[in-house]
Amino acid sequence: MSVPFNVLNRPVKVFIDAGHGGSDPGAVANGLREKDLCLQVALAVKAILENEYENVEVRLSRSTDVFLTLGERCRLANNWGADIFISIHFNAFTPAATGFETFRYRNAPNRTRDAHVEIHRVMFAQAFRGKMPDRGSKTAGFYVVKNTNMTAVLTEGGFLTNSNDARHLKSGAFLREVAEAHAAGVASIFTSVKKRQAKSNKPSPSITEWTGQVLRHGERGPLVRSLQEQLIDKGFDLGRYGADGVFGDITRNAVRDFQRAAGIAVDGVPGPQTFRALQAYQPDKGQLVIVNVDRLNVRSRPSFAASAVSGQVRRGEAFTIVERVNVANSNTDMYKLKSGLYITASENFVRTRSA
Secondary structure (H helix, E strand, O other): OOOOEOOOOOOEEEEEEEOOEOOEOOOEEOOEEHHHHHHHHHHHHHHHHHHHEEOEEEEEOOOOOOOOOHHHHHHHHHHHOOOEEEEEEEEOOOOOOOOEEEEEEOOOOHHHHHHHHHHHHHHHHHHHOOOOOEEEEEEEOOHHHHOOOOEEEEEEEEEOOOHHHHHHHOOHHHHHHHHHHHHHHHHOOEOOOEEOOOOOOOOOHHHHOOOOOOOOOOOEOHHHHHHHHHHHHOOOOOHHHOOOOEOOHHHHHHHHHHHHHHOOOOOOOOOHHHHHHHHHOOOOOOEEEEEOOOEEEEEOOOOOOHHHEEEEEEOOOEEEEEEEEOOOOOOOOEEEEOOOOEEEOOOOOEEEEEO
């Protein structure tokens, strides 16, 4: 075998390509979007390599939800002079298809073949064994592994269309393992890329601080606690439990409240977009309206007509009030919300408090 490689007198240049992005969602199934998973894992791989390994330099094809052509991805890596190119993807096919697989270009040199086989071996052992089958290290004609000038490997970390694989892919802890496996795979083929020696027992910030990793209802741990602390800092109510590290209904509602206030997609699932919005968010110092009933309609205009209904909100959700407005042909006013929607001002359904 020709690995491990030896790079002299400089850091190893690792180029991480987060597949898809922007207008290209990649695979979509079981409540997951491939582009989100690719970006979450790519950001984590970069953080792990930079914080936990030495003698390595990392660049990403994208660090946000943007679209790049395949040619642009290759040019970025080629112009930088990367030593290795890793393209992160996740799979989709029939519901029965399952497992982890990786690819290199079908006519790649032996050097790339040996590196690919070793990266695949390390990754499967570290993150996937016991969770999903090993579909093997394979060859293909994928554009990004064909048109890059360095060792190039494309990873497919499970099938969004398979219920078992999707269950794992919804776990922030598992995606962290996948990121760590990518980093370990890269380190396994370069003699100079070594794990840093631990200097203290203090946990790594990349493990305990939420920086945009996708989190979902039911998850627990330090990443959830970090998210909760950031929401509280921005004025969003988490009730009597506060930052307890448990992603329950109250936390999901607080995420939805923030997403509405920030004017981004409202799904109760925090990820990279929610994190970026939280960093930029400046809370208004005004009044909040809080829902006092199990479900309540919100409206696209100040009207109680059925045609004005835009959606529903739930008990305990809070929204920033822009102004109180009169409603034609009604004795009940409405609050205009920061999101642009309207909600009844009736004290039978809502209450208000200072933000």
